[in-house]
Amino acid sequence: MSAKTVREILRTKDAAKIFSSKGVNAIARGEFGLLLDVADRYSDVLGDVFSVKDVFQECYKALRSDYKFEYYIKNLIAEKILIGRYSLNTATLLNEFRVGSNKADCVVLNGISTCYEIKSEFDGLSRLSDQLSSYLKVFDKVNVVVSEAHVAKVQKLAPPSVGILKLSRRDGFTEVRPAQQSVESVDVNMLMASLRRHEYLALVKKLYGTVPLAANTKIYDECQSMLEAVEPLKLRKAFCAILKATRKIDKRYVEGLPRSLLVAGIEYRVSAGDKIKLLDNLNIQFSKETLCTTQFLRQSGTS
Numbered sequence: 001m002s003a004k005t006v007r008e009i010l011r012t013k014d015a016a017k018i019f020s021s022k023g024v025n026a027i028a029r030g031e032f033g034l035l036l037d038v039a040d041r042y043s044d045v046l047g048d049v050f051s052v053k054d055v056f057q058e059c060y061k062a063l064r065s066d067y068k069f070e071y072y073i074k075n076l077i078a079e080k081i082l083i084g085r086y087s088l089n090t091a092t093l094l095n096e097f098r099v100g101s102n103k104a105d106c107v108v109l110n111g112i113s114t115c116y117e118i119k120s121e122f123d124g125l126s127r128l129s130d131q132l133s134s135y136l137k138v139f140d141k142v143n144v145v146v147s148e149a150h151v152a153k154v155q156k157l158a159p160p161s162v163g164i165l166k167l168s169r170r171d172g173f174t175e176v177r178p179a180q181q182s183v184e185s186v187d188v189n190m191l192m193a194s195l196r197r198h199e200y201l202a203l204v205k206k207l208y209g210t211v212p213l214a215a216n217t218k219i220y221d222e223c224q225s226m227l228e229a230v231e232p233l234k235l236r237k238a239f240c241a242i243l244k245a246t247r248k249i250d251k252r253y254v255e256g257l258p259r260s261l262l263v264a265g266i267e268y269r270v271s272a273g274d275k276i277k278l279l280d281n282l283n284i285q286f287s288k289e290t291l292c293t294t295q296f297l298r299q300s301g302t303s
Contacts, residue, residue: 014038015059019071021268024261027052028270028278032286040291053258053282060260064171070105073118073145075263076171077106083262086110088251092244095267100134100190102127105145109244112140113236114179116165119154121147128157136161137187138194140236141179151176186235188228192220196246203227203242207234250275258282 015038017023023034032052039046039055042062046054063072074095082093091110096103106116115135119125128144135142136159143163144154151166155176158164163179192200204223205211207230212222227235254265256279270278 013067013069014041015062016067016069016071018056018059019063019261019264021264024264024268024278025270025274027281028274030277030281032284036286036291039286043288043291046288049285049287051283051285056258056260056282068147068167069120069122070118071263073120073167074106074267075260076167076173077108077116077145078263078266079259080171080173081116082108088249088254092247092249093263093266094243094247095263098194099138100187100193102131102134104131104135104139107139109240109247111240112181113138113240113243114141114143115139116143116145118145119147119150120167121149123150125150125153125157128154132158132162134187134190136182136184138191138236138239140181140240142182143179145173146176182236186232186239188224188235191235191239192224192227195242199242199246200227202246203238206238206242253279 018027018035018038026032026034035052035055038059039050042055042058045058060072063069078093082088082091086108091108094107094109095105097107098104104115105118108114108116117128117131117135119128132142132144141163142161143165144158145165145167146154147167151164154164161180161182164176165173166176168174195203200223201211201219204226208226212219212226214222230238249266253275254262257265
């Protein structure tokens with residue numbers, strides 16, 4: 001397949017769709033329509049017999065050269081930082097973690113909480129200042145992951161304590177400037193709103209050894225009041241520890257997925273039963289004859 005043809009396909013973003021939550025869950029359910037449509041476009045680089053996993057692999061290669069969108073960069077963070085620098089035994093990763101009116105793209109929890117806000121070449125920077133302001137009030141360290149095109153602008157927009165990581169052509173991260181430990185006061189209202197009920201109760205118990213005895217309608221306010229009295233560094237550390245304990249990665253499942261689906265395995269909601277089916281379905285094989293038959297049926301309106 002020529003580079004020109006690949007770029008034309010990627011401009012329609014069809015190849016990227018199979019990496020979406022909808023695309024991955026479809027595979028788990030045994031629905032292969034979208035995948036076969038994409039496989040047909042990549043038929044020149046697929047063997048006469050190919051697996052579902054092979055299609056993901058070829059699409060991921062194409063994304064690497066022509067369309068490094070948010071999913072792709074998240075996957076690199078999971079691969080090179082979560083696993084490459086730490087491990088699934090010692091760290092966890094949160095995706096799209098709500099903080100106030102914003103959602104942090106990736107948060108790695110090890111001994112500290114480190115936020116990674118992604119600004120690919122396809123993203124604008126209009127919301128960056130507000131996003132970073134929110135994240136600094138909750139996380140220990142904050143980084144912006146950028147393409148070459150955004151480096152200069154982000155250096156001007158981001159506070160000095162925010163780190164900047166540039167995505168290299170070879171899929172590495174070059175540190176333009178390091179992230180510093182945040183000295184911002186913790187916004188407890190924002191922090192509480194980011195947590196589930198059992199998490200903020202666990203946080204209070206970790207810090208105080210008990211939870212407040214109050215009516216259900218008042219428990220939230222009581223917890224917030226107690227957390228506001230905690231020294232910021234101590235609160236940040238406990239916040240990180242609680243999230244790391246309550247939002248564990250399904251290690252066995254994630255390790256069974258191909259590297260191109262690493263962040264999908266961490267982020268997407270998939271039932272326990274469908275996880276097993278997805279791992280099995282990735283090995284299902286198709287032939288190019290199947291692609292020809294499928295396309296003929298669709299064009300003739302009999303499918």
